[in-house]
Amino acid sequence: MNSPLRMELGRRYRFSASHRLHSARLSEEQNYRVFGKCNNPHGHGHNYIVEVALSGAVDPATGMIANLGELDSFVERQVLEDFDCKSLNQDVPAFRDRVPTTENLCIEIFRRLKSFPQAKLERVRVEETGKNSFEYAGDNPEGNRP
């Protein structure tokens, strides 16, 4: 692909889930000190926003990097079905022994979306609230763009 321009497609998705930040490797007191109110034993929830960035050639027949319907159903199947209205700690096996911080959530979502066949996954950005967001680009050299 020798195009002088490089195109990316960005798409946002939403899910709601509960979590509790707690590490089995720390004492009760250390957990409370490190995680504060996020360590509340009964957990709490967020409305998460997942922003997915894909790169690839624009197909001249469709004008698209990837078919949006196929992308949406892939994300639905790979991520939203497993995460939406779930407890991340109890319902998602990846978080049985890993703290479900948004950093780890980014990495897990990236892992689940990496195999999208129509375009290259560049980066996953997750907003936990309107005030904080996290990004993960795997080992993509182009991934960490502004």
Place this chain on the structure above:
Amino acid sequence: MVLITRRIEFSASHLYHNPNLSAEENRRIFGKCNNPHGHGHNYTLEVTVAGEPDPVTGMVLDLKELKEILEREVMQRMDHRHLNYEVPELAGQIPTTENIARVIWQLLDPQVKQGQLHRVRLYESPDLFADCYRNGDGAAGKP
């Protein structure tokens, strides 16, 4: 290197239809965006220019000038227009967010004389957008 971004909004209508495909294929690929009478969006365009601030003015570029370029090249061409029928630069292309972003890049790149065009981001809606970069630009801060 400093990145400076200006945002504008325009409203336009479009439809997705490839005359080389059958009616059924068009419907399958483009879904409701294939509605023959079209539909519209409020587009948000973010234009990012990279450069070093001028030591005298402290500016990467004169924002007034960028505003005028955007008014002339984008607003006058696309605002309150039908993208399929009224924008010659898009003739023969499906007016997807990707293609519109690329056309906007091609219109703006020769006009930006101070600094260098770094990114064109076009939102069709808050949940769907396309980014256009110069190929070979490095990662953040190294355009």
